[in-house]
Amino acid sequence: MNNFSYIKASSIDEAVSLTEGNEDHTIIAGGTNIIDLMKYFITEPDTLVDINKIQGIHDIVRLGDGGIQLGALMTNAGTAYHPVIEEKYPLLSKAILAGASAQIRNMATNGGNLLQRTRCYYFYDIHTPCNKRQPGSGCSAIKGYNRIHAILGHNENCIAVFPSDMCVALAALEARVNVSGPEGDRTIEFADFHKLPENTPDIDNTLKRGEIITGIQLPEKGFSKNYSYLKLRDRSSYSFALVSVATGLELENGVIRESRIALGGVSHKPWRVREAEDFLKGKEANAENFAAAADMILNGATGFEHNNFKIKLAKKAIVRNGLMALNPESQRPGAKPSL
Numbered sequence: 001m002n003n004f005s006y007i008k009a010s011s012i013d014e015a016v017s018l019t020e021g022n023e024d025h026t027i028i029a030g031g032t033n034i035i036d037l038m039k040y041f042i043t044e045p046d047t048l049v050d051i052n053k054i055q056g057i058h059d060i061v062r063l064g065d066g067g068i069q070l071g072a073l074m075t076n077a078g079t080a081y082h083p084v085i086e087e088k089y090p091l092l093s094k095a096i097l098a099g100a101s102a103q104i105r106n107m108a109t110n111g112g113n114l115l116q117r118t119r120c121y122y123f124y125d126i127h128t129p130c131n132k133r134q135p136g137s138g139c140s141a142i143k144g145y146n147r148i149h150a151i152l153g154h155n156e157n158c159i160a161v162f163p164s165d166m167c168v169a170l171a172a173l174e175a176r177v178n179v180s181g182p183e184g185d186r187t188i189e190f191a192d193f194h195k196l197p198e199n200t201p202d203i204d205n206t207l208k209r210g211e212i213i214t215g216i217q218l219p220e221k222g223f224s225k226n227y228s229y230l231k232l233r234d235r236s237s238y239s240f241a242l243v244s245v246a247t248g249l250e251l252e253n254g255v256i257r258e259s260r261i262a263l264g265g266v267s268h269k270p271w272r273v274r275e276a277e278d279f280l281k282g283k284e285a286n287a288e289n290f291a292a293a294a295d296m297i298l299n300g301a302t303g304f305e306h307n308n309f310k311i312k313l314a315k316k317a318i319v320r321n322g323l324m325a326l327n328p329e330s331q332r333p334g335a336k337p338s339l
């Protein structure tokens, strides 16, 4: 790790002004990702700007439209166990609790979760080419060991996946991200927040230089009656998703009125296909219809030498998770898996 200076910002404006004009100044919130990136020499800021003392972005605020805003500095644990989240947005609670460990969730913040970087092994190994770490150097994963990599939305520049669990639920819930920056405040639709690799795989999202995440807005609709988050991974805890699925359903007599299905572990950003969700509208919530939607969602998916299995895995996960969403009791802590 390089030597660095450390400053505590006491307001959003101060954090913005400290980071906007200086690429070597980096925000630290929970520190669970940025410190690892520094230890591996992937990023070498000369100054860490600690935002933890900024007031007013550590909690939940109720919004006039019935939704809520999660503070950027709320911890992942504080969010998942908050009574409002457990009651109105249990899909989010479950997705957060599927990630990391209790210790990490106690430190990790909501803002930091959105900005965590990929877990591609080559990204973390500074002795190998990686376009995300060093633009123009090449992608070691394409012909390397690519078991955990993307099957959707990738290109020749980068086949990494975005590793967050929380963000898969946020995509399904159609959250919005509030940011403050040198040009003022703005709100970004969750679907537009993370980006595909395109020609700039080193850039993971649409934040501008100096912009700070202040909160995450959740709309009133939380799919609290019929929801499920399914995370498939190599170990049952403390492991990133090979494939994950967040499903929210609105049902009337077994017929789907509205559906949301977002995938994690398969692309550079949480993956949603609106056509598949529209297809399910007015259909019976059964395995056959979920399977047809899964085919639509995975349409165009292509794997690499070691991760072709993810295509079938994702299809089966969508069907299984759709059926699990019919039985909310299966989502309660300690409940047996339903099927």
Ligand SMILES: Cc1cc2nc3c(=O)[nH]c(=O)nc-3n(C[C@H](O)[C@H](O)[C@H](O)COP(=O)(O)OP(=O)(O)OC[C@H]3O[C@@H](n4cnc5c(N)ncnc54)[C@H](O)[C@@H]3O)c2cc1C
Pocket (backbone or CB within 6 Å): 026, 027, 028, 029, 030, 031, 032, 033, 034, 035, 036, 051, 072, 073, 076, 098, 099, 100, 101, 104, 107, 108, 109, 110, 111, 112, 113, 114, 115, 116, 163, 164, 165, 166, 211, 212, 213, 214, 238, 239, 240, 241
């Ligand atoms: C061993 C391990 C296992 C993990 N497993 C999982 C898992 O299974 N699922 C999962 O989803 N996550 C997992 N994580 C990732 C963890 O959830 C993230 O590291 C965490 O959410 C990041 O939050 P943080 O507050 O610690 O961010 P930090 O490390 O402080 O910051 C991360 C990045 O965000 C920037 N940043 C932070 N807050 C803001 C803000 N408000 N505005 C602008 N920029 C900001 C920082 O500059 C930095 O670039 C794991 C982490 C570890 C170490």
Ligand code: SF4
Pocket (backbone or CB within 6 Å): 118, 120, 121, 122, 123, 129, 130, 131, 132, 133, 138, 139, 140, 141, 142, 157, 158, 159, 160, 201
């Ligand atoms: S997949 Fe992306 S992050 Fe991994 S080596 Fe290739 S360019 Fe780097």
